[in-house]
Each structure stands twice: as C-alpha cells, then as structure tokens.
Amino acid sequence: MRAPVSARPGADFTRLWTASAVSNVGDGVAMAAGPLLVAAVTDNPAYVAGAVFVQQLSWLLFALISGAFVDRLDRRRLVVIVNLLRAAALAALMLTVATGTVTVAVIYLVLFLLGTGETLADTAMSALLPAVVAPERLPAANARLYASFTIGNQFVAKPLGAWLFVVSAAVPFGLNALTFAAAAALIAGIRSGAPAAPETQRSSVRDAVAAGLRWLWRHRLLRTLGLSMGVGNIAFGAAFAVFVLYCRDRLGLSEVGYGFLLTAFAVGGLAGTTVATRLTRAVGSTWLLRAGLVIEMVTHISLALATSPGVAAAVLIVFSVHAMVWGITVTSVRQRAVPEELRGRVGSVFSLLDLGGAALGALLGGLVAALWGVTAPFWAAAAVMAAVVLSAWRPLREADA
Template sequence: MLALEHPRPGAGFARLWTATAVSNLGDGVTMVAGPLLLATVTDEPALIAGGAFAAQLPWLLFALVSGAYVDRLDRRRLVVAVNLLRGLILAGVAAAVATGHASVPLIYAAWFLLGAGETLADTAYGALLPSVVAPEELERANARLGATFTIANQFAAKPLGAWLYGIAAAVPFGLDAVTFVVAAALIAGLHRVPARSVAVPDAVRSSLREEIAEGLRWLWRHRLLRTLAVAMGVANIAFCAAFAVFVLYARERLGLSDVGYGFLLTTFAVGGLAGAGLAARLARRFGTAAVLRAGLIVEVLTHLTLAISTNPLLAGGAIIIFGVHTMVWGVLVSAIRQRAVPEHLRGRVGSVHGLLETGGAALGWLLGAALTQLLDVTTPFWIAAFAMVAVTAAAWRTLSLANPLPVRG
C-alpha cells in the first residue's frame, strides 16, 4: 500500500494549475483557428462542421479504455508523453499549413489524434488533482481550474487565435504545439505523485475489459455518484439539444445581429467566471446538497425563460445565471467524485463522466437540429425544460447525500 499525502495547494498544484492554463490557452487558439483553416481548404459546410465531430469522436470510442489505462499507468508520465505527442502533431499541422499541404483528410486525422490524446490527458489530470490537493481544498482547487479555463480558453484565446491566424495561418497551430511542450515540462516536474494507491503486480492484473467493468460497477453501486452522472448526461442532452441551433434562435427569436449573437455567447463565460468564485462559498454557506438542488431548478428556469422570451436582455441574464450554475455544479461534483472514488479507480470512474458528458452533448446536437427542422427554434427549449423537471424530481432525494468535508475559507 502506498501512503498518500494531501498537502494544501502548493508547488504541486501550482504546476498542475499552470500546465492546464497554458494548454487551455493553446486549445482555445486552435479551436478558433481550426474552423478557419477548414474553411480555407474547403467550402463545404458539412466538411467544415465535421472537424468538430472528428475531435469529439475519440471520446465516444476510447473514453472508457483511456480511463483504464490512466489507472494502469503512471499518470504523471502519461500526461507528459501525451502532451509531447500532441505537440508533435500540431507542429506537423503547422508545417503542412506553412508549406501549402494542408487538406481535409490531414486535418481530420490530426483532430482525431488530438481528441484521442485528450481522452487520456484530461482523465489523467482529473485523477492527479486529489494527489496534490488536500480533500478539504478540492472545491477551491477545482474552482481555480475552472476560472483559468474560462479566462484562458473562452476569453483570451478566441481573439488571440483569430488574430494569429490573420498574421499567418500556421502560427496558431505552432503556438499550440509550444503550449503542449511547456505543459509537459511542468507536469514532468511533479514529484511523489503515485500512479495508483495500491500496487498491483502485472501477473495478477485483470484484463482491460474486466478493469473497465470494475469501474462501471463501482460507479453504479455508489448511489450519489450514479445519480450525479446520469443527471449530468441527461442535462447535457437537454442543453445541447436546446442550443444546437442557438444562432438561429438569436436571429429569429431575439432579433440579434451576428455581433449581438457573439456578445450573447460571451454571457456563458461571464457566468462561468462568476461561478468559479462563488462555488466554495455557496457550498460553505448553504451546503452542497442545497446548491446542487438549486442548480437543477436553474436549469429548468433557464430553458423556460428562453422558450418564452423575445427580449435579448432577459435571455442574456438567464444565460449568465445558467453559466454560474454550470461552473458551480461542475466544481462541486468534481470535488465529490475526487473525494469518494478510490485512488486506483479514479481514471475509470472519471472516464465514465467524460463519456456521458461528450456522448450526451453529441446526441443533444443531433436531436436539437432534428427538432428544429420539424418544429421551430423554441421547441428544444420546451423539451429541455420538461426533461430537467423529470431529472430534478428523480435526483432530489439522493442529492441529500452530498455532504463533503468542510470547505476552508
């Protein structure tokens, strides 16, 4: 048995935090530059949209397998190796763009490989955090990571990516490659972060399928985490179904221009940033269970408001509150999971959450587009509201089990 120490956020967390900040900035830059690159090499809307699907597909294919490997391998070394490989892939993309050899197949292949690496790295990051942060500090640590993601990925990276692409199309991809190398160097400097809490000899290790099944069984038997995981999956389907054609909703229902639509989108990030600062305080003041229940009510009210509103200010206000909720919910649920899941299962259980999150989003996008074609732009919001009423009713009693360790001020 390996003894684990859980220091207060210090050098270990600072390295992890900085690594995620740097890589989030690079990811955000590529998120903007990628569609611009595809639009340069093809004018087919379906092919341009397919780039996002190519990046998400690995989560549907490999999430559970990646979780098992995160629990098998040294997580620190795994993150370092994956980040270096992702940096190499992006350097190849930058070289192809600079020499005029970029093509749709090449871009799809690169995005798919980057997505596959993401399933490993993101799962490993989540499993590493409880090894460098004390249990009572997890809300604060997750909030800092969430705020950093919002600032780096959603605020700073978007204009930076477009600006860099305007200078030279290869530059944003080269920058992202550098950020992965920097993140790898930072994680390589983490010390005394065990891969597992219990050393399992290779001779008695289960098959990959058995290890995945073990993680699924553990999650299913944990009443609170099972409820949170299912609620999150359904909520993602409802959210993405409602927001799949949000640009049409903004134009037809709210009467916004393209610029107005862009400003409306930023309200998500504004709410998320506020939520990062409020999560631990709300949990301390009202209790985690009450905050999670309030979040489900916010989901219902947000969808109802957007279904009936034609006022852009009211819609923007609802989205800001929704952004606060999503960040608070994510911070608190992550802390609950990180405290409850045994060290040797963190990768597998975390990968199930990743699968539900991405799988729910993909299903929601398809469902929302189909509903809007058959009916109108408000139908997905009505359906999402009723779906979240059902989720709230089903999860209400179980959420009383959400009782973490006290959060320090």
C-alpha cells in the same frame, strides 16, 4: 506508497495549475484557428462541420478505454508523454500549413490524434489532482482550474487565435505545440502520481472498464450525479443546438449580436468560479446541487418565453454561474468519493456522459425544432429537467454525508 498530501496547495498543485492554464490558452488558440484553416482549404460545409465531429469522435470511441489506462499507469508520466506527442502532431500540422501542403485529410488526422490524446490527458489530470491537494481543498483547487480555463480558453485565446491566423496561418498551431511542450515540462516536475495497484495492472482492459462501471453503478450518489449530468446534457444539447436560429428568429439578433450574447456564457462562468467555494461552505453540496437542477429547468422555460436579448443574456449569465458551480461541486464530490485506483475509469464515464449526452441532444434538438419551431427544444428540455429534479432530489442528500 503514496506521498502525504499537504492541507494547502503547494508546489505540485502550482505546477499542475500552471500547466493546465498554459495548455488551455494553446488549445483555445488552435480551436479558434482550426475552423478558419478548414474553411481556407475547402468550401464544403460538410467538411467544415466534420472537423468538429472528428475531434469529438475520440471521446465516444476511447473514453472508457482511456480511463482504464489512466488507472494502470503513472498518471504524471502519462500526461507528460501525451502532451509531447500532441506537441509533435501540432508541429507537423504547422509545417504542412507553412509549406502549403496541408489537406483536409491531414487536418482530420491531427484533430483525431489530438482528441485521442485529450481523452488520456484530461482524464489523468482530473485523477491526479487529489494526489496533490488535500480533500478539503479540492473545491478551491477545482475553482482555480475552472477559472483559468474560462479566462485563458474563452476570453484570451479565441480572439488571439483568430488574429494569429490572419498574421500567419501556421502560427496558432505552432503556439499550441509550444504550450503542450511547456505543460509537459511542468507536469514532469510533480512529485505525486504513483501507478495504480498491481491488481488493476494485471487485469485486462475490458475487465478494468467493467469494474469501474460496476463500482459507479453501485454508488448511489455518483450514479445519480452521472445520470443527471448525462440526461441534463441531452436536454441542454437539444435546446442549444438551434441557439443561433433562436437568436436570429426569436430575439431578432444579427450575427454580431449572436456573438455578443455568447459572451454571457463566459461572463457567468467566470463569476461562478469566484463564488463556488463560498457557496459550498455556506449552503453545502446537497442544496447547491439541488438548486442547480432547478436553475437549469427554469433556464429552459425562461428562454422559451423570452423575446428580449437583454432578458436572454441575464438568463444565460445565471445559467453559466450555475453550470460552473455545478461542475466544480460534482468534480470535487467525485474526487473525494472515488478510490485512487478507480479515479480514471469513473472520471472517464462522467466525460462520456457529458459529451455523449450533448452530442445526442444536438441531433434530437434539430429534429424537434424542424417539426415544432425554435422554442420547442427549450420546452422539451424543461420537461426533461423537471423529471431529473424529481428523480435526483432524494439521492442528492448524500452529497454532504
């Protein structure tokens, strides 16, 4: 029997939030040091780019399968085991770096294992949250989780990871291993997170995945949100795949200027976490989601027209506020609407649409830019988002139902 959930975040949420914050710092450190490590081992650009693809590949291959396992296993225990295994993989990588025996193949293997673990742990963490926080507290809880990710992963960890790599190439990966071990210990102390229903455990993985897909397709609001997010990420991925060229050729920025402009994403994202809960209470989820789609469309138009870095930075900050508010709102709506025994599978579909859409968009954006210039992907993205706004407008009224 599921334990009652407190109306206020208590010790279980504090453990979950702290575990998330700690592991986010470790992840960010390793993400900053990873490309530096690959570049130190090989000068081949294809191998350097391939390191990013290897880690994303796990989501494309295993997202739906991982969702099925999250729904049939004790989610708390699953996160603990996966984090300990990720810590072991990173410790092994640290040893190969420290002893000078690291190779591209070793890096790829560890990244693939980390990505595979991420499909399980991230899906389970999202599904576990409603077990430790009352439904009316989910927006505030998600806002705190998103804020800790933005601060720890984006602001603190990236420069720290680069600095630690310069001090000693092995240290960032050892630190990430320690953060995963610490997160495992914190999650182990959570009292909630019971296994799924027996009928879910008895079904095959294939049948379990199919059941999750059928449930999501029949739920009009979540179907609309998932498809809007997937198509929106295709548009976003297409536009921002050539963002570095857009900054150089359209805005006239140097490499340093490009780096500073990227911080607009983090600034806006952090601001979004502070206003998401209040905006939800003030205007409701329906109008927040509708406004977000409009903002996304206007963002692409504004960037296509912009020639000033200042204007582009302002647009990106507004966009990042929207993106964070949208993510918190959608996650909270989904967690409230999906039955406990389906949260892993439905959440994994959203993750697949998120990553798959961005990856597909990146491929399309490069082609469009090569044919028609660096602003063409932004115009195309605006047109796509206009269609999304029109098709999603009416179904989104159910978000406050």
